[in-house]
Amino acid sequence: MMMKSKQLIDGNLDRNRGIPEISLAQKEYLQNCKRERRFIRSWQWIIMILFLGFWEVGARTGFINAFVFSSPSRVLDTVVSMAKDGSLWYHTGITLAETFLSFFLILLLGIGIAVLLWWNTRLSGILEPYLVMLNSLPKSALAPVFIVWLGANMKTIIVAAVSVAVFGTVLTLYHSFSETEEDKLKLIITLGGGKKDILKKVILPGNIPTVVSLMKVNLGLALVGVIIGEFLAAKAGLGYLIIYASQVFKLDIVISSIFLLCVISVLLYHAIAKLEKR
Amino acid sequence: MSFLEISDLNYSYHTKAGETKALSGIDFNVRKGEFLSIVGPSGCGKSTLLNIIAGLLPLREGSITMEGMPIKDHRDKIGYMLQKDHLLPWRTTEENILLGLEINKIQTKEKLLLAEHLLKQYGLYEFRKVKPAELSGGMKQRAALIRTLVMEPELLLLDEPFSALDYQTRLSVADDIYEILKKEGKTAILITHDIAEAISLSERIIVLTRRPGRIKKEIEVSLTMEDGKKPSKPSEGRSAREFAVYYQKIWKELMNHDDEI
Numbered sequence: 001m002m003m004k005s006k007q008l009i010d011g012n013l014d015r016n017r018g019i020p021e022i023s024l025a026q027k028e029y030l031q032n033c034k035r036e037r038r039f040i041r042s043w044q045w046i047i048m049i050l051f052l053g054f055w056e057v058g059a060r061t062g063f064i065n066a067f068v069f070s071s072p073s074r075v076l077d078t079v080v081s082m083a084k085d086g087s088l089w090y091h092t093g094i095t096l097a098e099t100f101l102s103f104f105l106i107l108l109l110g111i112g113i114a115v116l117l118w119w120n121t122r123l124s125g126i127l128e129p130y131l132v133m134l135n136s137l138p139k140s141a142l143a144p145v146f147i148v149w150l151g152a153n154m155k156t157i158i159v160a161a162v163s164v165a166v167f168g169t170v171l172t173l174y175h176s177f178s179e180t181e182e183d184k185l186k187l188i189i190t191l192g193g194g195k196k197d198i199l200k201k202v203i204l205p206g207n208i209p210t211v212v213s214l215m216k217v218n219l220g221l222a223l224v225g226v227i228i229g230e231f232l233a234a235k236a237g238l239g240y241l242i243i244y245a246s247q248v249f250k251l252d253i254v255i256s257s258i259f260l261l262c263v264i265s266v267l268l269y270h271a272i273a274k275l276e277k278r
Numbered sequence: 279m280s281f282l283e284i285s286d287l288n289y290s291y292h293t294k295a296g297e298t299k300a301l302s303g304i305d306f307n308v309r310k311g312e313f314l315s316i317v318g319p320s321g322c323g324k325s326t327l328l329n330i331i332a333g334l335l336p337l338r339e340g341s342i343t344m345e346g347m348p349i350k351d352h353r354d355k356i357g358y359m360l361q362k363d364h365l366l367p368w369r370t371t372e373e374n375i376l377l378g379l380e381i382n383k384i385q386t387k388e389k390l391l392l393a394e395h396l397l398k399q400y401g402l403y404e405f406r407k408v409k410p411a412e413l414s415g416g417m418k419q420r421a422a423l424i425r426t427l428v429m430e431p432e433l434l435l436l437d438e439p440f441s442a443l444d445y446q447t448r449l450s451v452a453d454d455i456y457e458i459l460k461k462e463g464k465t466a467i468l469i470t471h472d473i474a475e476a477i478s479l480s481e482r483i484i485v486l487t488r489r490p491g492r493i494k495k496e497i498e499v500s501l502t503m504e505d506g507k508k509p510s511k512p513s514e515g516r517s518a519r520e521f522a523v524y525y526q527k528i529w530k531e532l533m534n535h536d537d538e539i
């Protein structure tokens with residue numbers, strides 16, 4: 001009884017001060033949310049610390065072979081010395097540059113070809129089976145062919161990365177273009193517009209959400225394509241570093257490069273997430 | 279010579295499944311400034327007829343002239359309002375309304391002033407910077423009407439423009455549209471399923487048969503109120519003396535299919 005009346009008074013006070021009254025249940029709910037979040041966060045940390053701890057201790061006690069599996073401290077040392085001698089920035093920079101270049105090419109080519117196909121229904125009718133085939137082909141199978149054709153250089157890497165994502169992008173965009181409501185096209189015609197106006201005023205602006213979600217997928221795919229390309233045809237970049245170091249059994253460098261790739265993909269993911277919010 | 283003359287118009291759709299005859303021997307004139315309604319059973323070819331007049335479908339058999347010239351020379355003088363508003367969701371009300379001007383690159387000062395005037399007149403001026411998702415059904419329909427009207431068409435085609443609205447809004451938007459058209463001396467062809475709407479708005483009503491649509495009956499409408507005057511607006515005309523008589527007549531024409539050839 002006492003509790004209740006005190007609460008009532010508090011509630012009234014709050015209202016008088018213009019602060020929205022928060023009910024007990026709401027407070028409890030918010031606290032629950034917070035607790036849940038803290039629980040998840042702590043377990044994420046615990047898993048990481050346990051993983052790194054076992055790895056490090058295992059490597060030091062000889063329980064696992066540090067020469068093959070490396071160890072967190074050796075990875076840290078390697079990363080620091082790579083940062084000092086500049087090779088970290090060099091190889092990461094190359095991989096990032098190749099990824100961005102491929103990403104923009106995929107976007108440009110994807111939108112361009114999709115517009116062409118939408119514009120010319122005959123062309124799309126003719127090309128559709130080829131696009132479907134190319135899209136379902138495992139693109140890593142093409143990479144060796146590109147090396148023969150283009151040489152073991154950056155061109156091959158970019159082409160390999162573009163080939164991984166461009167066909168899917170074209171098909172997804174083209175289908176999304178074609179599904180635009182018939183009446184919206186009619187509207188533009190009744191307002192005196194032509195096909196170009198339909199494209200500019202309805203098709204392109206109406207498909208911005210599709211393009212953004214494709215961008216999200218394609219940035220990841222471009223990175224995959226670049227690494228495949230670097231495995232086969234590079235003299236620099238993280239993919240090259242992984243292959244080279246594994247061949248000369250420098251597992252510290254291999255694991256460090258994989259660690260750097262993890263960092264890159266997390267950063268790229270956040271960059272796109274930020275873009276999506278806008 | 280009438281403002282709009284349509285003669286011997288036939289139209290068939292061709293699909294893989296076969297040929298669908300949609301219109302057959304359509305023949306009628308529209309006077310300048312007239313408000314004409316077309317009623318008919320669902321699927322009888324009403325939208326097809328408007329689509330041909332608007333140039334969305336090709337004119338294959340028959341002829342359509344506007345002020346003595348082939349209709350295709352007058353495409354820019356025809357406004358077409360579809361059943362749904364089709365406002366583009368990523369544009370604001372104002373940007374949607376200016377779409378036609380933008381496409382034709384005629385954003386002149388007078389046109390922009392006209393747009394502003396229409397926005398004010400239709401109570402949308404405060405909502406000009408807002409996206410369509412925040413407008414009510416009636417507001418969206420009015421925005422679609424303004425989008426058509428800023429193009430200053432001579433002939434307005436209306437394909438069930440009110441059917442998406444609730445009854446109240448429907449009456450008031452119909453009154454609004456009628457007033458504007460009369461004031462501007464525009465000619466209009468309205469398609470509707472609502473017999474009362476047709477009677478209250480039009481000077482003449484054309485009844486079509488089932489598919490393939492032919493003209494079954496043309497009815498001149500003239501309403502008088504209790505005081506012997508013409509109704510001042512369509513919603514008022516619904517209580518005119520002759521209203522029920524017209525309603526019966528059109529209803530009968532629509533219901534009775536037996537005497538068709």
Ligand SMILES: Nc1ncnc2c1ncn2[C@@H]1O[C@H](COP(=O)(O)OP(=O)(O)OP(=O)(O)O)[C@@H](O)[C@H]1O
Nearest residue numbers: 291293298300319320321322323324325326327489
């Ligand atoms: N694109 C098309 N291809 C083939 N047949 C069509 C096409 N459009 C319409 N039709 C057919 O032509 C006939 C007339 O269609 P239309 O849309 O003109 O009818 P309507 O009188 O406007 O009908 P409603 O009152 O239901 O809107 C219908 O039977 C329809 O099935």
Ligand SMILES: [Mg+2]
Nearest residue numbers: 324325326437
């Ligand atoms: Mg129709």
